[in-house]
Amino acid sequence: MKWYKVFESEAVANQTIAPQSAILLQIGNKRLCMARHSDGFFVTDDKCPHNGESLSKGKVNYLGEIICPWHNYRFSLKHGIECENRTHDLATYSVERREDGIFVGISD
Numbered sequence: 001m002k003w004y005k006v007f008e009s010e011a012v013a014n015q016t017i018a019p020q021s022a023i024l025l026q027i028g029n030k031r032l033c034m035a036r037h038s039d040g041f042f043v044t045d046d047k048c049p050h051n052g053e054s055l056s057k058g059k060v061n062y063l064g065e066i067i068c069p070w071h072n073y074r075f076s077l078k079h080g081i082e083c084e085n086r087t088h089d090l091a092t093y094s095v096e097r098r099e100d101g102i103f104v105g106i107s108d
């Protein structure tokens, strides 16, 4: 697994991503969704497994699910599972908070 620094610190991440929302991250040729929930930061693929909408345009609910803005399917940020199993799982990525920043791990 290769680790990519996406923020210099947690404070910078908190300034960039509002609570219960998400942003688009581009790492190499991957488009990822980085979401903020009260449990921390989570990273998933940005492309909704249902019909391809950008999940980083969605909102995060109190259950820790990202809600797709197109058809409102809800995916667990931790496990990638759609809450009613209406489509296949969303890929999730490891996030680490270290002294020198916030990192995302992507398998080679």
Ligand code: FES
Binding pocket: 048, 049, 050, 051, 052, 053, 068, 069, 070, 071, 072, 073
């Ligand atoms: S495209 Fe995301 S729920 Fe349909």
